[in-house]
Amino acid sequence: xxxxxxNYKHLFYFWHVAESGHLTQTAQKLHVSQSALxxxxxxxxxxxxxxxxxxxxxxxxxxxxxxxxRQYASRIFHEGESLIKQLKHGQTSDDVVIRIGHASTMSRxxxxxFINDLVHQQKVNYRLHSMTPxxxxxxxxxxxxxxxxxxxxxxxSDKQLWQSRLLARQPVSVIGPVGRDIERxxxxxxxxxxxxxxxxxxxxxxxxxxLSAEYNWQPRVLAEADDMAMLRLLARDxxxxxxxxxxxxxxxxxxxxxxxxxxxxxxxxxxxxxTLKRPFEHPMVAQLLQRFG
Amino acid sequence: xxxxxxNYKHLFYFWHVAESGHLTQTAQKLHVSQSALxxxxxxxxxxxxxxxxxxxxxxxxxxxxxxxxRQYASRIFHEGESLIKQLKHGQTSDDVVIRIGHASTMSRxxxxxFINDLVHQQKVNYRLHSMTPxxxxxxxxxxxxxxxxxxxxxxxSDKQLWQSRLLARQPVSVIGPVGRDIERxxxxxxxxxxxxxxxxxxxxxxxxxxLSAEYNWQPRVLAEADDMAMLRLLARDxxxxxxxxxxxxxxxxxxxxxxxxxxxxxxxxxxxxxTLKRPFEHPMVAQLLQRFG
DNA sequence: ACTATCATTCATAAAAACAGAACGAAATAA
DNA sequence: TTATTTCGTTCTGTTTTTATGAATGATAGT
Numbered sequence: 001x002x003x004x005x006x007n008y009k010h011l012f013y014f015w016h017v018a019e020s021g022h023l024t025q026t027a028q029k030l031h032v033s034q035s036a037l038x039x040x041x042x043x044x045x046x047x048x049x050x051x052x053x054x055x056x057x058x059x060x061x062x063x064x065x066x067x068x069x070r071q072y073a074s075r076i077f078h079e080g081e082s083l084i085k086q087l088k089h090g091q092t093s094d095d096v097v098i099r100i101g102h103a104s105t106m107s108r109x110x111x112x113x114f115i116n117d118l119v120h121q122q123k124v125n126y127r128l129h130s131m132t133p134x135x136x137x138x139x140x141x142x143x144x145x146x147x148x149x150x151x152x153x154x155x156x157s158d159k160q161l162w163q164s165r166l167l168a169r170q171p172v173s174v175i176g177p178v179g180r181d182i183e184r185x186x187x188x189x190x191x192x193x194x195x196x197x198x199x200x201x202x203x204x205x206x207x208x209x210x211l212s213a214e215y216n217w218q219p220r221v222l223a224e225a226d227d228m229a230m231l232r233l234l235a236r237d238x239x240x241x242x243x244x245x246x247x248x249x250x251x252x253x254x255x256x257x258x259x260x261x262x263x264x265x266x267x268x269x270x271x272x273x274x275t276l277k278r279p280f281e282h283p284m285v286a287q288l289l290q291r292f293g
Numbered sequence: 294x295x296x297x298x299x300n301y302k303h304l305f306y307f308w309h310v311a312e313s314g315h316l317t318q319t320a321q322k323l324h325v326s327q328s329a330l331x332x333x334x335x336x337x338x339x340x341x342x343x344x345x346x347x348x349x350x351x352x353x354x355x356x357x358x359x360x361x362x363r364q365y366a367s368r369i370f371h372e373g374e375s376l377i378k379q380l381k382h383g384q385t386s387d388d389v390v391i392r393i394g395h396a397s398t399m400s401r402x403x404x405x406x407f408i409n410d411l412v413h414q415q416k417v418n419y420r421l422h423s424m425t426p427x428x429x430x431x432x433x434x435x436x437x438x439x440x441x442x443x444x445x446x447x448x449x450s451d452k453q454l455w456q457s458r459l460l461a462r463q464p465v466s467v468i469g470p471v472g473r474d475i476e477r478x479x480x481x482x483x484x485x486x487x488x489x490x491x492x493x494x495x496x497x498x499x500x501x502x503x504l505s506a507e508y509n510w511q512p513r514v515l516a517e518a519d520d521m522a523m524l525r526l527l528a529r530d531x532x533x534x535x536x537x538x539x540x541x542x543x544x545x546x547x548x549x550x551x552x553x554x555x556x557x558x559x560x561x562x563x564x565x566x567x568t569l570k571r572p573f574e575h576p577m578v579a580q581l582l583q584r585f586g
Numbered sequence: 587a588c589t590a591t592c593a594t595t596c597a598t599a600a601a602a603a604c605a606g607a608a609c610g611a612a613a614t615a616a
Numbered sequence: 617t618t619a620t621t622t623c624g625t626t627c628t629g630t631t632t633t634t635a636t637g638a639a640t641g642a643t644a645g646t
Contacts, residue, residue, distance in 0.1 A: 008301030072376035083365035
């Protein structure tokens with residue numbers, strides 16, 4: 001739990017002074033006395049334990065700490081302004097913003113296909129946040145993002161808070177440079193082949209390992225990567241065989257740079273959209289999910 | 294200038310109560326009395342002019358306004374927490390966040406190429422914000438984004454604040470379905486052709502119009518679009534000829550779905566990276582620009 | 587050196603936030 | 617049903633914070 005005793009009024013004053021660089025000027029604009037500003041900024045500095053301004057003669061110049069504080073303050077008070085606009089002045093924001101978080105390891109082709117649906121339809125302002133799955137759930141809970149795209153589902157524990165939806169089920173294939181002669185996962189066909197694989201903690205890899213075990217055969221692993229974009233690059237540039245969902249190398253397959261040799265039976269990469277169960281739904285999220293569902 | 298008299302302390306209390314749903318519980322956690330919380334939340338409601346909670350018996354349930362306020366408050370106080378962490382506790386954030394804004398009309402291939410450079414290199418957390426050019430400059434000034442990608446340069450007026458850098462100069466071509474017989478912009482070759490063009494306010498279009506005027510010939514305009522992604526779709530799906538920067542339809546060209554018929558001489562789409570001149574530079578931004586420069 | 591400008595300091599006044607008791611309404615239990 | 621507990625609200629006086637204005641000190645410009 002966040003225990004927060006920072007004084008936002010102090011920060012607000014500091015921010016205004018930081019923006020203008022002048023104390024007297026800001027005091028007039030905010031209709032307070034210089035002394036009030038001076039005192040409270042000093043209190044803020046004491047609270048932080050670090051000076052925010054460097055007193056160069058009678059000028060206030062931001063220190064590095066001050067510059068950082070100014071950035072945060074700017075974001076904070078602009079968010080605050082948006083809140084005021086919306087609740088106090090009843091101005092529904094002219095352009096709808098939708099914040100989409102996605103696992104950084106996910107296929108960007110897939111993410112793009114997802115947003116494509118909404119980009120061409122309206123004047124919406126979308127924001128793509130790439131992060132780890134953990135951060136994904138954090139930011140969802142903190143309302144930093146409106147919807148999360150992930151290739152893992154939510155854990156069952158506190159499932160009532162989350163709402164998960166299966167967006168797509170992508171087949172997974174053995175993909176490699178054109179001109180190889182491979183039709184089955186037998187040791188004869190695969191001798192001397194290098195492999196690019198997802199790491200062992202991914203379901204994709206387990207599925208592949210089970211298959212290779214079935215044929216009593218060990219692949220020579222050239223590289224492992226959990227990032228789909230990285231897998232794509234490796235598949236394209238190393239000449240090795242790769243185990244990848246088709247959508248990741250869609251362009252390379254249609255363009256003929258890579259070839260799909262065989263599709264793993266009953267193995268799929270799943271894509272989920274996860275949202276918070278909300279009493280009042282985000283209109284754009286609702287629409288997006290409706291289109292996909 | 295933002296004149297802000299919202300009480301962030303009130304908002305802070307409201308937020309905690311909104312998160313837990315209980316007043317007494319929150320009072321204990323924050324080490325204040327119930328009465329203090331109750332009074333200040335009431336003041337906040339009066340200031341907004343709208344109730345944030347609905348009093349159902351002795352329970353506090355968020356109204357829609359309250360739910361909105363809670364979302365904003367969450368973002369605000371998490372930003373605040375980050376600030377505190379960084380300045381008070383000296384914890385440099387474990388994962389670097391870089392916020393990239395880009396004009397929503399820009400080629401996503403280009404944006405992707407730009408971020409690709411940083412995605413594969415480190416555990417960075419990137420955020421792509423799509424918006425209008427005006428918003429781009431606003432958000433840059435407000436420190437909402439660290440760097441802006443645009444296909445128009447900054448105006449000269451207050452240029453000293455901005456730092457602009459030419460990232461790339463993309464050739465612009467006449468692109469269309471395979472199998473047409475076009476080599477020059479003459480009326481003989483182009484009779485009966487439909488066109489997909491950028492709108493008249495774009496430099497690309499002016500350049501094309503000048504060329505067509507030179508040949509004393511009027512194109513039949515099927516559609517206009519300023520969004521590169523939209524131009525791409527139109528080029529791919531309508532069977533018309535399109536005037537597009539090559540990078541936009543890179544995949545379709547290599548894949549053979551579309552063909553480049555001729556490249557407009559001396560016409561280029563420019564891509565700029567725009568940043569604020571900062572006393573203390575964002576490490577990731579510096580690195581990105583270095584790689585591209 | 588003189589002056590105007592600007593930030594800081596200090597004493598004091600105004601405003602706010604606060605705790606605690608009293609109150610009332612609604613769940614819970616007997 | 618009635619008693620009891622729980623929990624939010626209201627009211628009162630007190631404490632704390634914030635603000636003011638004059639005094640102070642320091643610096644840039646003339």
